[in-house]
Amino acid sequence: MKTLRNEDIMQKSIADRIITESILVLGLAETAHLTALFLHLSFGTCSLIFALLVLARILVGAGRYFFVHNRREKDTKKTCLWRQYPLGVAVTGALILFQIIWNSQMHIPYTAGDMTGETVQTMLSTDTIYQINPFTGRAFLTGMPMRLKVLMLPTLYACICRWSGLSAITVCYSVMPVCVLLLSYLVYGRWAAYLFPEEGKRQVLFVLFVALIYQFGAYSTVTDSFLLFFRGSQGEALRTCVLLPYGLLCCLKKDWKRTVLCILAEVCVVWTFYGLGFTALTVGVVCALRLAKKVYDRRKKV
């Protein structure tokens, strides 16, 4: 096994920052959600707490940018893929644009096995969190399992609805799936930079192939493509197309901070086995393989 370790790979790009900040927003939403859930606060209060947390994060981020980032040395050289490979970038961009338009406008929402949209509507109309049955609009007789109550995506979407004035159906089935799709492309953009450092042409090709796989791969309800195009607002799509590949990438790059972030984010968006989700499993397998390799190499030397 050979690990590519290059200064360029380790360098944090804007894409890395966007992905990390998105994951942090999930964490902030979870904090606000759990606070409201356990203190029996209204959804309005939860939305306010979340807004304050986001504001605090923005202030901290801006402060760090101005006081820390500006003092760092500027990057020595930056390559523009668009100038070097205009055709490849244009074709990939056009394909992604088509997917965004199709995903956000051109088909009815796929709601089988999901109740995110109804839950968001219920939160907005009743100002409560998980107290009303989202399917009927009546108060719960028995309630909802705690393992599902801790999931915060509906709260996040409802907050976005409240702040933006957009309808629940638009946020859940147009805006968020597009955000997840774009995040997914950012993740695979980072994969391209990791797998093909300083090879712009191969990087563009890699992202083009990813776009093509997405385009033609919606043949089963669990493929990445289907999850992105039809179940984009669900935690499963976020897990499979963003958190899992990014967690694996960070693990391969030995960027443990971001790896842990991905594992924690998965717990917030999908029902996992007591917090041990797919990302944790993936990281576990990679670590086990590394350990096995180390033992094998040591024995070989002896």
Add this chain to the structure above:
Amino acid sequence: MIRLLESWGAGKGSFAENGQYLALFLVVLLFLCLTEKRVNREFTFFSGVLVLLLLCPFTARVLLAYQTAFFAHETVWELLPLTALLAYGMVFIFCEITAAMHAKMHAKNNKAAGREKRNRVYEILTIVIFVVVLFLGGSVSTAEAVTEKSVRRDRLPQEIGEVLDMLTIPEETGVLLLAPDEVVAWARLYSGNIIMPYGRDIDEVELTAYLYDTYTEEVRGLHDWVQGDLPAPENAEDAWLLEKTYVEYCRDEGYDYLIFTVERANNDLLAFCLEQDGGYEILDRTDAYVIYGQNKESAKQEGL
């Protein structure tokens, strides 16, 4: 044991379904393992181990148990870094093919300018071949099956959106609605102020597992009555009594709107009972549905 194998087989089948991407993944993995070029061995090895874990029914079962065992077997296939490895392998194969072509051109000793142009043409042709392979290996049949053609700007199906637009929904009080399954499926997405006795997919196991609440026999009866699925009584008098009972129940419970499919609304007994009861009047109709609303005058008289 047989059940385990069946479940595993169904899960793999469901993941592969009409597409050949799993087969392509295995081919690409084999290529990456055999090639001596500069390949990211750690990622390739990880993918290989994971595919073995998923292909073996016993380890796949362990992985499923790890993922709470609540989900179907196909869910664990999400673990496979299919997109990343497939794209990675395809870039490598592309580079191998084009490098071989370049070498051939170089051997022929063509002019530099023409060689460059031809190289570009070959590269584009190779990409086209890859697009065809991905197109043939994939499929859009599942996507097609779940995509409805007529969709409104607000993403609702045209027909259902039309019906729901006809309801007057006060924000403060909301409305009580009784409707067939197709309308129920979208009603709570349309507005959080619509209250119903039962939600969509009343019999779907996966959805009901999300909530502890279950539906009573009374609610299930109401659902079957709206759908027209209740077993027909033997004589006409019993049939009339049955319709009358449910119409009275709806009036007493204060349902603001009753929506029936045109076929159901054309049932003479139902139409007769609704007319005789006087609690509801036809508000509007579309090609597929008839909408009954509370008869305000009748309600006033009752109040007096």
